[in-house]
Amino acid sequence: MSANTGELVGAFVTPPIALPQLVPSRTCLQCDVCCRFPDPDSALRPYFTENEITQALAGGIEATAFPNRLGSQVILVPEPHGEGYLCPAFDAATSTCRIYEQRPLDCQLYPLALMWNEPHDQVLLGWDTKCPFMREEIPGEIQRHADRVMALLDQPDILDHVVAHPRLIGRFQEDVVVLALLSRLTDAVAKQWGTAPLHRFTLDDIPRMTTVLDRSGWRHAQSLAAYSPVYHYMWNGLLAYWWMELEGAFCLFAQSPDGWFMPLPPIGAGSIDKSLCGAMGLLRRWNGDSPVSRVENVPSQLVSEFERLGYRLTPKEPDYLYRATDLEALAGDRYRSQRALCNRFEREQPFEVSTYQVGDRQDCRALLADWSRQKQAEGLESFGAMLLADAASAHEVIWSQASALRLTGKVVKIHGRLCAYTFGYWLTSRTFCVLLEVADRTVPGLAQYLFWETCRMAVAEGAEYINTMDDAGLPGLRASKQAYHPIILIPNVAAFPACAS
Ligand code: SF4
Known part of the structure; x- marks a missing residue:
């Protein structure tokens, strides 16, 4: 993770932590491996410590890139003209890092990498074979570079920095060539975080x-x-x-x-x-x-x-559990308003429902942005707005990894425009959980139709129950969940230790 705009091998950058660089800038500028990621939750996203976040913010990176100011992996942004994701500090037009002089230790280390060994009881230093430069480099030169980095990693301030942020140590990867065991770092990590592998x-x-x-x-x-x-x-x-x-x-x-x-x-x-x-x-x-x-x-x-x-x-807040056939039928007076809205939607809109494909991701993203604006224009309370902002990265994970996560996704298009999507999963063979739903709020009956369609699909595949999760304490959400007449509110409890000792 090093879009290198600095000049040469061995050049040192600014404090607090500066590691020598092995890969020359001309090589980095021609490469398309670093700083770009296939998935929004890639384990290889760079990790920023508190100081590094402060420096990145001063360098112009948006605060929303960092979910935890005390240290976090960065939230990736969608590649503007492609399918993948970018570090928000990466300038795709010039293939450079906008905060190169302040980039985090995680990026400075690359193409070296800190990782656990396979049994997860030793921290290793290795080099990543995904870096094209390293495949050409002379092994002796890599080892000399690694020796310089290891000497720096032994310095107390850098050692403490890594120990305080265990996410800097990645999980074992077979395509990382092991150069050395880092015993001091292993011992220091175990002292701070315990000996059971985390x-x-x-x-x-x-x-x-x-x-x-x-x-x-x-x-x-x-x-x-x-x-x-x-x-x-x-x-x-x-x-x-x-x-x-x-x-x-x-x-x-x-x-x-x-x-x-x-x-x-x-x-x-x-x-x-x-x-x-x-x-x-x-x-x-x-x-x-x-x-x-x-x-x-x-x-x-x-x-x-x-x-x-x-x-x-x-x-x-409890989960709402419904009898699936109730929601499939929407029969009787108690479902009259939902039924009317579904009928109106079917009557008025030339729509089509299809299974979500990863190619729908861009349209889903645009819809989520519109939907968030609609909710805010309706006077969403501040807690709801915060939940909405937090949910954006979860939606990215779902759009990107729906198939690997075995999620069921549906989209609704009107005149070819994607105007609603939903995802859910089978909790058991009898219970389908609705994970999220987003529907253009300007289309009457669309949200109700989407939910009805989901329930009908679930019943056709054997569902006895539909779980729509909790209401997050939001009164509007509670009212709409209650309006579908749950058969049970599944109790949910949090347990706190009686005393902190
Ligand atoms: S901080 Fe800079 S070097 Fe690190 S991944 Fe982001 S763009 Fe690349």
């Missing part, structure tokens, strides 16, 4: 999480929509998700601007006593006494166990 939660981890959820018994037709990996994974562009095995349980952690929390209890068969105790110990270590330490989406089966362990339980 892994970034990526697409590759979804089958593992699916398997443990299936074994847990918590996922069933009437459980919370949160008992699905995709529910969490979609926020990967915004938050950092991590996982580790503790006492045989799969523990998912989310790193938010406020601190770390568990979006789900430890997932495993049997008692959670030991794994929960271990996970809470880590949260205390990472968050200190902050009240952000908590476990979200506690299933009803575990409520008494959390109480026994002394946790304080707080109700959260």
